[in-house]
Amino acid sequence: MKRVxxxxxxxxxxxxxxxxxxxxATATPRPLVDTYDSLADTILAAKKTEWNLVHSxxxxxxxxxxxxxxxxxxxxxxxxxxxxxxxRVAALVAQLGNEGDASVAAVRKRLLxxxxxxxxxxxxxxxxDDGFVIVTRxxxxxLLDVSKRIAKLGKSATVDSLNAEWDKVxxxxxxxxxxxxxxx
Amino acid sequence: xxxGDKGGRRLFAVPVLVWLVACAPVPPEKRSSRGTSEFRxxxxxxxxxxxxxxxxGRPDKDHLLDSAGTGAGWLDYDRDGWLDVYLVNGxxxxxxxxxxxxxxxxxRNLGDGTFEDVTDRAGVDxxxxxxxGVAVADYDDDGWPDLLVTNFGPTRxxRNLGDGTFEDVxxxxxxxxxxxxxxxxxxxxDGDGDLDLYVAAYIEATIEQVLSTTPTLxxxxxxxxxxxxxxxxGASDRFFLRLDDGTFREATDEVGMRDxxxxxxxxxxxxxxxxDGDLDLYVAxxxxxxxxxxNDGDGTFTDTGxxxxxxxxxxxxxxxxxxxxxxxxxxxxxPDLFVTNFAEDFSTLYVGExxxxxxxxxxxxxxxxxxxxxxxxxxxxxxLDNDGDHDIVIANGxxxxxxxxxxxxxxxxAQRNQLLENGGNGHFTEAGDRAGPGFExxxxxxxxxxxxxxxDGDLDLxxxxxxxxxxLLRNDSVGGGWLTVEPRxxxxxxxxxxxxxxxxxxxRRMSGDVSSGGSFLSxxxxxxxxxxxxxxxxxRVEVLWPDGSTSVETDVPGNRFLVVEKxx
Numbered sequence: 163m164k165r166v167x168x169x170x171x172x173x174x175x176x177x178x179x180x181x182x183x184x185x186x187a188t189a190t191p192r193p194l195v196d197t198y199d200s201l202a203d204t205i206l207a208a209k210k211t212e213w214n215l216v217h218s219x220x221x222x223x224x225x226x227x228x229x230x231x232x233x234x235x236x237x238x239x240x241x242x243x244x245x246x247x248x249x250r251v252a253a254l255v256a257q258l259g260n261e262g263d264a265s266v267a268a269v270r271k272r273l274l275x276x277x278x279x280x281x282x283x284x285x286x287x288x289x290x291d292d293g294f295v296i297v298t299r300x301x302x303x304x305l306l307d308v309s310k311r312i313a314k315l316g317k318s319a320t321v322d323s324l325n326a327e328w329d330k331v332x333x334x335x336x337x338x339x340x341x342x343x344x345x346x
Numbered sequence: 347x348x349x350g351d352k353g354g355r356r357l358f359a360v361p362v363l364v365w366l367v368a369c370a371p372v373p374p375e376k377r378s379s380r381g382t383s384e385f386r387x388x389x390x391x392x393x394x395x396x397x398x399x400x401x402x403g404r405p406d407k408d409h410l411l412d413s414a415g416t417g418a419g420w421l422d423y424d425r426d427g428w429l430d431v432y433l434v435n436g437x438x439x440x441x442x443x444x445x446x447x448x449x450x451x452x453x454r455n456l457g458d459g460t461f462e463d464v465t466d467r468a469g470v471d472x473x474x475x476x477x478x479g480v481a482v483a484d485y486d487d488d489g490w491p492d493l494l495v496t497n498f499g500p501t502r503x504x505r506n507l508g509d510g511t512f513e514d515v516x517x518x519x520x521x522x523x524x525x526x527x528x529x530x531x532x533x534x535x536d537g538d539g540d541l542d543l544y545v546a547a548y549i550e551a552t553i554e555q556v557l558s559t560t561p562t563l564x565x566x567x568x569x570x571x572x573x574x575x576x577x578x579x580g581a582s583d584r585f586f587l588r589l590d591d592g593t594f595r596e597a598t599d600e601v602g603m604r605d606x607x608x609x610x611x612x613x614x615x616x617x618x619x620x621x622d623g624d625l626d627l628y629v630a631x632x633x634x635x636x637x638x639x640x641n642d643g644d645g646t647f648t649d650t651g652x653x654x655x656x657x658x659x660x661x662x663x664x665x666x667x668x669x670x671x672x673x674x675x676x677x678x679x680x681p682d683l684f685v686t687n688f689a690e691d692f693s694t695l696y697v698g699e700x701x702x703x704x705x706x707x708x709x710x711x712x713x714x715x716x717x718x719x720x721x722x723x724x725x726x727x728x729x730l731d732n733d734g735d736h737d738i739v740i741a742n743g744x745x746x747x748x749x750x751x752x753x754x755x756x757x758x759x760a761q762r763n764q765l766l767e768n769g770g771n772g773h774f775t776e777a778g779d780r781a782g783p784g785f786e787x788x789x790x791x792x793x794x795x796x797x798x799x800x801x802d803g804d805l806d807l808x809x810x811x812x813x814x815x816x817x818l819l820r821n822d823s824v825g826g827g828w829l830t831v832e833p834r835x836x837x838x839x840x841x842x843x844x845x846x847x848x849x850x851x852x853x854r855r856m857s858g859d860v861s862s863g864g865s866f867l868s869x870x871x872x873x874x875x876x877x878x879x880x881x882x883x884x885x886r887v888e889v890l891w892p893d894g895s896t897s898v899e900t901d902v903p904g905n906r907f908l909v910v911e912k913x914x
Contacts, residue, residue, distance in 0.1 A: 253652070257652070259662065260652055263606065264605075264635070264649070267607040268580070271576060282663070306655075306662045309652065310653050313653045
């Protein structure tokens with residue numbers, strides 16, 4: 163911020179000379195525009211970085227859940243108790259809806275205050291950029307509902323019942339990747 | 347599932363001493379002739395002698411600490427059979443100047459409808475700290491209820507010496523934990539027969555920041571109000587494990603309760619939410635997902651909030667959780683949760699589905715529409731008219747006095763408290779406007795604690811409000827019969843926190859439990875109260891002790907206090 167103010171001050175000093183040299187007196191000083199343009203690159207790059215990071219979190223969580231699901235299915239097919247694995251799948255699906263676990267939520271809380279956020283909480287408050295919301299409110303609710311149903315299956319989970327719920331997770335996950343924001 | 351059998355715990359009947367304490371028969375004018383409820387609550391605080399003003403910062407509530415308010419608790423500290431009052435106090439400020447460090451108050455119930463201020467004699471004035479909440483339990487299992495007071499600063503643990511005095515042992519036992527601590531609950535987390543402790547915390551702040559702050563948050567584009575909690579760093583909740591030597595050790599991480607979201611914690615309630623025989627814990631977080639820590643039976647916990655249905659509202663959105671109440675609104679014996687929230691958002695009724703799962707039933711129950719406008723805090727789910735179902739009481743009040751300058755938004759700083767009457771089917775209707783003069787005033791209320799302070803068989807309400815003395819709403823309602831069960835465990839027996847009582851009256855079954863803290867920073871009556879409607883007797887009373895054993899009494903006359911004492 164200090165740097166921006168200093169730049170502005172320098173530019174104001176230079177402006178008097180510019181007017182004398184015949185420049186358009188109403189023009190925004192070029193150095194300020196250049197600085198802003200440079201800042202825009204940084205802002206947009208940060209957005210891209212965040213978008214990619216959130217997708218990485220989601221992708222990692224999805225893969226993790228998929229792996230645990232496979233373990234649960236194996237156990238069920240072997241006639242073993244798979245309730246712990248089923249609950250882990252439920253927890254991971256809930257984390258998909260929540261864009262990560264509680265520690266990610268703590269970061270998200272800070273971003274939301276900055277008016278810069280991608281997910282359902284920002285969407286709820288109207289603080290988001292079109293095209294950047296990855297887990298929408300609708301997706302979040304759908305994933306939380308699925309996670310609860312999976313958790314409820316518990317010891318009574320069957321391969322069919324688990325796969326039926328997982329199909330819904332796949333569908334929601336597919337939606338998250340259906341579009342990318344402009345420039346990606 | 348009524349009885350749990352998790353972790354190899356076996357249920358067995360234990361020898362008990364049982365006695366009935368007959369109260370004066372319920373006078374005819376307190377019985378409904380129409381079979382319908384006739385609520386009537388009257389504020390008797392001033393005539394009862396409860397006059398301590400509870401300060402809350404500056405008039406404009408420049409910082410969130412100015413507007414968070416304080417809690418209240420009921421305990422029978424002298425074991426004379428009459429419940430006494432404990433009030434937590436804040437500070438009074440003008441700008442950055444401290445005008446008064448409010449003193450907490452202990453009022454002894456004299457049994458004639460009045461109270462005596464015994465704060466100084468008891469030594470429990472809070473020591474000049476800016477107080478938050480209170481929890482009550484016999485933490486050292488010596489037979490006397492102790493007081494835990496959370497503060498903006500180190501926690502106090504007032505050990506009851508049994509002679510009318512207390513000593514602060516918080517530092518000695520290792521639970522001071524200076525922070526902005528809020529809700530707290532003692533409960534036996536690891537099933538070893540002693541009480542562990544959970545303390546929620548709100549935001550990280552220093553008193554210098556509090557004193558120097560000014561309102562900077564834009565409110566609806568028309569005014570500046572206190573900043574936060576978004577943009578402020580949440581303070582971490584803590585869990586303390588009781589050790590054999592009588593001290594506590596912080597074990598937050600090792601038991602799985604690390605506050606990774608740095609949630610803005612307020613209301614805390616321990617109970618057996620999944621009815622598997624051990625105590626779980628619920629934390630209402632302001633603007634974050636609420637936590638539901640399921641006890642895994644081995645001393646560790648799993649936060650099941652996100653996938654159990656108890657973390658968010660029906661839309662999957664985090665709300666501004668303030669207070670929490672436990673009850674059973676549809677008499678299916680499954681615990682239900684009620685969580686109060688911010689203005690322009692409904693308070694949430696989570697109906698239990700069994701095995702620790704919940705669904706948001708706010709909309710269909712009538713609770714959602716009734717609670718959307720006010721900003722809500724303390725809460726009670728209890729049978730206020732003794733008709734056999736749990737009603738809901740809510741303490742309301744905004745945090746921004748500035749809202750009064752903008753009537754176009756339909757909000758006020760001072761708000762009326764609410765009484766939602768259960769129609770017997772889990773559907774609620776507003777009854778505050780026909781509940782007598784006690785529900786008429788508008789204040790900025792915060793904590794609420796229910797108890798039968800006059801031992802007449804109905805639950806009265808103690809309510810705190812910002813910069814006001816407390817309100818004591820004596821329940822003069824015309825209702826049905828009642829039974830109040832007082833579980834007792836002799837000193838050294840592990841205490842009664844977590845004890846669950848189930849009564850059967852004809853086809854109806856109802857349950858309640860003993861808790862050490864809940865609502866908003868407050869503590870209710872340690873006895874378990876049941877309304878009986880028109881029934882004069884209770885067919886069966888089951889007391890499920892914290893150690894998994896059960897005591898059963900049958901054919902118990904109503905309108906009595908039933909003391910059930912577990913043999914050592």
